[in-house]
Amino acid sequence: MFVHYDSKPNQSNMAQYLIQAVLVSAAIIAFIQARNWLRWRTLNKWGEQYGCGAPPVVENKLPGGIERYSILFTGLKGVDFLEDIIRKRYISMGTNTFRIFSLFNSSIVSTSEPENIQALLATQFHDFDLGTSRKNNFHDLLGNGIFTANGEAWSHFRRQLRPQFSRDQVSDMEAADRHLGILFKALPEENALGWVEGADFLPLVYRFTMDVSSEFLFGESVNSQSTALHSQDSGNRKDLQKELDFSEAINYAQESIIWRIRLPILQSLWTSKKFKKACKTVKDFADHFVRIALDPDHKQPPTLPGQKPKYVFLNELVAETRDPIELRDQVLHIMVAGRDTTSALLCWVILLLARHPAEFQHLREAIVSQFGTEKSPTNELTFESLKACKELKNVLYETMRLYPLVPLNGREAVKDTTLPTGGGPDHKQPIAIRKGEQIGYSAYVMHRRKDIWGEDSDEFRSARWEGRKLGWEFIAFSGGPRICIGQQYALNEASFVMVKILQRYDHIEALDMTGKIPKAITLTMSPGNGVKVRMHRAAS
Numbered sequence: 001m002f003v004h005y006d007s008k009p010n011q012s013n014m015a016q017y018l019i020q021a022v023l024v025s026a027a028i029i030a031f032i033q034a035r036n037w038l039r040w041r042t043l044n045k046w047g048e049q050y051g052c053g054a055p056p057v058v059e060n061k062l063p064g065g066i067e068r069y070s071i072l073f074t075g076l077k078g079v080d081f082l083e084d085i086i087r088k089r090y091i092s093m094g095t096n097t098f099r100i101f102s103l104f105n106s107s108i109v110s111t112s113e114p115e116n117i118q119a120l121l122a123t124q125f126h127d128f129d130l131g132t133s134r135k136n137n138f139h140d141l142l143g144n145g146i147f148t149a150n151g152e153a154w155s156h157f158r159r160q161l162r163p164q165f166s167r168d169q170v171s172d173m174e175a176a177d178r179h180l181g182i183l184f185k186a187l188p189e190e191n192a193l194g195w196v197e198g199a200d201f202l203p204l205v206y207r208f209t210m211d212v213s214s215e216f217l218f219g220e221s222v223n224s225q226s227t228a229l230h231s232q233d234s235g236n237r238k239d240l241q242k243e244l245d246f247s248e249a250i251n252y253a254q255e256s257i258i259w260r261i262r263l264p265i266l267q268s269l270w271t272s273k274k275f276k277k278a279c280k281t282v283k284d285f286a287d288h289f290v291r292i293a294l295d296p297d298h299k300q301p302p303t304l305p306g307q308k309p310k311y312v313f314l315n316e317l318v319a320e321t322r323d324p325i326e327l328r329d330q331v332l333h334i335m336v337a338g339r340d341t342t343s344a345l346l347c348w349v350i351l352l353l354a355r356h357p358a359e360f361q362h363l364r365e366a367i368v369s370q371f372g373t374e375k376s377p378t379n380e381l382t383f384e385s386l387k388a389c390k391e392l393k394n395v396l397y398e399t400m401r402l403y404p405l406v407p408l409n410g411r412e413a414v415k416d417t418t419l420p421t422g423g424g425p426d427h428k429q430p431i432a433i434r435k436g437e438q439i440g441y442s443a444y445v446m447h448r449r450k451d452i453w454g455e456d457s458d459e460f461r462s463a464r465w466e467g468r469k470l471g472w473e474f475i476a477f478s479g480g481p482r483i484c485i486g487q488q489y490a491l492n493e494a495s496f497v498m499v500k501i502l503q504r505y506d507h508i509e510a511l512d513m514t515g516k517i518p519k520a521i522t523l524t525m526s527p528g529n530g531v532k533v534r535m536h537r538a539a540s
Helices: 008-048 063-074 081-093 114-123 131-142 151-165 174-186 201-218 224-234 238-262 264-268 273-294 313-318 324-355 357-371 383-388 390-402 487-504
Strands: 097-101 107-111 195-200 408-413 417-423 429-433 438-442 505-510 519-521 525-527 532-537
Touching (some): 008 429, 081 519, 097 417, 174 487, 195 201, 201 273, 201 313, 201 487, 238 324, 273 324, 324 357, 324 525, 357 390, 357 487, 357 505, 383 390, 383 487
Antiparallel strands (some): 195 532, 408 438, 505 532, 519 525
16 A cells, blocks of 8 residues: 655645745844834934944945955955055045944944044043954963053053063063174175175074073073074974964964954854864973973072172063963963064064165264274164164154054944044044944054155154154154053064174165065064065175
8 A cells, every 4th residue: 555645735834944044034134223223323313413424334335345355265465455445545545544334234434544543542542452363362372461451450461461561671681692603604605705695684584583581581582693603504394393383373273363364253263273273282292391390399590699680571471470471471471462562563664764865874973973983983873872872763663653563453442432533524523333343553644644654654764753742643652551561671682683783784775665565463563575685795
């Protein structure tokens, strides 16, 4: 006996379920959109009492501006992200503050207006924090620390770290001098005419700063430069593996994080095994030194009579806390900042001076006048004497103006609030900011505004700093309560290195004097194609 089942009722039921699902989904979307519309309407009404006006809005070509996500598929090859995307958008908008509406009803206000940045970082500091995005994106690599924490946690970390950057600590250049000597040994040999041909300073500078910062932090250097030299001499690269693994891991992790920040949709997607392994490699590297510092049998190296005891950042931090995770995370935060920012600054300074012979000669004349030559020094390189060299300070500031180490940054509103300017027909009214809204600000764009810096704002001209006072139009080290606590450390080390280089060499020429300089952007911005130069050793 055969029983025949009619498939039509089942198909009819499935069609009904499908229709119901579509209707329910449509109702949910309509509800979300209506709630979002009401929320914006309420915010705008609230903003009217403060004289707020709407900022210009970037036109979306597709729903949610999904055309902007095409970068996921095309990548950035041949594209200058800061010039071709960020700055170009500001220019096309014809304003310094605007709003972008994106997927899932999210929005971001972008600004390059000093008054708004001052509000974000200082005068309205408590209306904004770093937001969950930064903490979530950085946590796998750095854990909890001063650059990712908010509120009381941030205050705790800053109080903990601030004493470690006193003038006595940041002005000790003994380690920098020693490791700089190794850098000079790593350069190609001089020819018969005294020229060093085809040197790439970028990897050398990054190893140098790694060695100096690791000695400052841990009491002993990772000696990446010496390891590299030994490896080159012996042909055996196994000794380099640990340093290479760490450097590659930290670079890969940072590149992954910056993509997740640019495109928030990646935050939940970019959790590859390679990313997790890279983060573990970095943390394991720091854990090794934390275990040594916490070892009850660990002793400071002996000092010679009359010699000042060696300062070790981690040992001082152990006096504040013995939590190994907190120690590791704090050290990693400082290591990444100290290594990357100082390296990038030095690379940009060397490259720009090599491309601008008149600037190089002007600075070298000032340095020789104040400090003498390598073979005939006349003045000790101290914190005070380096800081007093205004020509050097001007070059450093001009470098950070054109190539700010952190070209893009942001905050998130913790409540409904305002920004001082950018709204209304004249773009001068305050702007109402929604709780949870992202505010992106660009030092790169602001530092190149012609109405602030002049028609030559894209040119490297250190003389523009003569008699100029620092204001909110220049945020190389951020500002307000979160101003960089290591800025004097970075400036002092960079000044010391540049004086030593210019005492040693009387000519530096870039191998590419006129081409466009590619930019590499991770957590900081550095030259994207190395720092390839030729240099002439000074005769005396």
